[in-house]
Structures are given as structure tokens and as C-alpha cells.
């Protein structure tokens with residue numbers, strides 16, 4: 065896949081603090097990439113370096129083939145950026161705000177109104193175009209922010225915490241919109257977020273950031289396989305009653321190809337293997353006349369992946385970095401409250 069965002073050894077110091085530490089990451093054209101991490105992990109600093117808004121201490125950020133530090137104006141033309149708090153002229157209507165932005169972007173006067181209308185339609189705000197931006201809900205403001213970003217027909221859009229403070233229905237709509245834009249127009253999307261479930265729904269790949277470092281990147285399946293290497297597929301079988309001869313049953317299950325581990329807990333049997341073994345398992349239980357009351361394939365989600373990476377990183381750094389506990393508390397604290 066052709067890379068549209070590239071970071072090579074990207075590093076940023078603020079005094080003695082390393083906000084971003086030797087970041088190497090490549091994002092392909094057409095991807096929706098999620099930057100995940102707790103407060104202070106370095107996500108916003110990375111975004112600012114990509115936009116050429118802050119200079120790296122060392123390393124290089126390239127976006128759309130441009131060096132972000134040397135050519136920030138050209139980057140601005142090709143990349144749309146939506147910060148977590150989008151500002152508008154509250155006394156102007158949505159349409160007036162967009163017309164203003166279209167003019168700022170140098171669109172010809174003859175087309176500014178039409179383009180502004182089109183963008184409002186694109187983000188589903190056509191019925192609110194004459195309403196003042198100050199009267200918009202947070203979700204509507206985010207849509208208006210997206211319309212503003214789309215005016216310059218960007219190749220890449222970068223969204224910093226785009227769903228912060230939006231209600232669940234609004235979040236669903238907004239993420240749907242991002243996916244549509246990505247699929248219909250092939251726009252590459254980079255979004256930073258704390259919300260693992262949301263990121264999981266839309267991102268093709270994620271990067272997990274902690275303490276300025278990228279701990280891992282990849283699609284969720286790959287990350288799960290890497291972390292839960294010994295047995296990425298787990299099937300949980302519920303029986304009507306506790307099996308009478310578990311040792312014998314265990315022996316038989318272990319003879320199935322690819323089964324790695326079996327755990328009995330009352331009437332629940334958990335079988336882990338390195339490929340999906342659900343049909344074989346069910347056949348075996350039925351042939352042994354055991355009453356199966358439920359079968360569930362367990363998928364490792366981003367939550368488990370994140371926690372595992374995070375825990376491992378904490379263990380590694382516990383003696384060096386006392387602030388990690390703070391990162392963890394603030395991250396999980398934010399997860400709970402939003």
C-alpha cells in the first residue's frame with residue numbers, strides 16, 4: 065500500500081520531557097488509522113508535528129509526500145485538521161461560517177455558496193444551514209467542523225478526539241460519516257481517541273501510544289494474534305451439567321488438531337487453539353452425548369489488547385517511570401466517565 069503519512073525517528077522534547085520518542089510509523093493511502101493512548105501519551109504532539117505546527121527535536125514527518133517541517137503551507141493545503149474543540153463564529157449561521165471558510169481557502173466567489181451548501185449536505189446539516197452555530201449541539205458542531213475541513217478537498221483528514229462529549233447516537237452517526245467519506249472519496253483518516261470501542265468500529269489499523277512511545281501498531285486481529293500467540297482462538301462451551309469424566313474428555317479434546325489448552329470450570333469448558341476449532345469441538349461434545357447449552361467464540365477486542373500492552377509496558381517501566389500509574393489512572397478514569 066502506498067504510504068501517505070510517514071514518520072521516521074520522530075522525536076519531540078519539551079525541556080527534559082520526551083513527549084514523543086523515536087516514532088517510526090507509516091500509514092497507507094485510504095486507511096483509517098487510530099492513534100490510541102492515555103492522556104499525555106504524545107498523540108497531540110505527534111499530530112502537531114505532522115501538520116508542521118511544531119518542529120520535531122529530531123526525525124522527520126512526511127505527509128502527502130511533503131516534509132511537514134519544511135513545507136507546512138503546502139501541507140495545510142492537502143491536509144484537513146479538526147482539533148478537539150472546533151471554534152466557529154457563533155453569531156453566524158452554519159452556511160455563513162462555511163462561506164467564510166471557503167473564501168479563506170481561496171475558492172472563487174462564484175462558487176463559495178454552492179460549495180458551502182454541498183459540504184453541509186455531505187455532513188447531514190442541510191436542514192440546519194440557516195441556524196446560528198452558537199445554537200448547535202456538540203455533535204452538530206463536530207459535523208460543521210468536518211464540513212469546514214472538507215471544503216479544501218483534503219487528501220488526508222486528521223481528527224483529534226472527534227467524538228469527545230457527543231452522545232452515543234451522535235457518535236455512531238459521526239463515525240458512520242467518517243467511514244462513508246473514507247469509502248466514497250478515498251480520504252485517508254488519522255484519528256486520535258481514548259474510546260477503544262469506537263476506534264475498533266471504524267479503524268483499519270491502530271497504533272498504541274504510551275509515554276511518548278508507540279508500543280504496537282497493526283490491525284486488531286494481528287495485534288491479538290501477536291499478544292495471545294499461544295492460542296488466539298478461544299471457544300467457550302456451556303454444558304447442562306458438569307462433565308462426569310473430565311480427564312477423559314480433556315484427552316479426547318487434546319487430540320483435535322490445533323487445540324492448545326483446556327480449562328474446566330463447573331459446567332463451562334474453555335478450549336483455546338491456534339485456529340477456529342468451533343465445529344470440531346461441537347461435534348465431539350455431541351458425539352459424547354453431552355448436552356451443550358451454549359457455544360461462544362471469544363474474540364479479543366481492542367480493550368483486552370490495549371490492557372495487555374499497557375500492563376506489559378507498565379511492568380517494564382515500573383522502576384523507571386513513576387508517572388505511568390498516573391497515565392493509567394487518568395486513562396481508565398476518562399474511560400469510565402465518558
Ligand SMILES: Nc1ncnc2c1ncn2[C@@H]1O[C@H](COP(=O)(O)OP(=O)(O)OP(=O)(O)O)[C@@H](O)[C@H]1O
Nearest residue numbers: 078081082083101102103104105106107108109110
Ligand atoms: N507546549 C508544551 N510544553 C511543554 N510540555 C508539553 C507541551 N505540549 C505537551 N506537553 C507535554 O507533552 C506530553 C504529551 O502531550 P500530548 O498533548 O501530546 O499528549 P496526548 O496524548 O495528546 O494527551 P491528551 O489525550 O491529554 O491530549 C505531556 O506530558 C504534555 O504535558
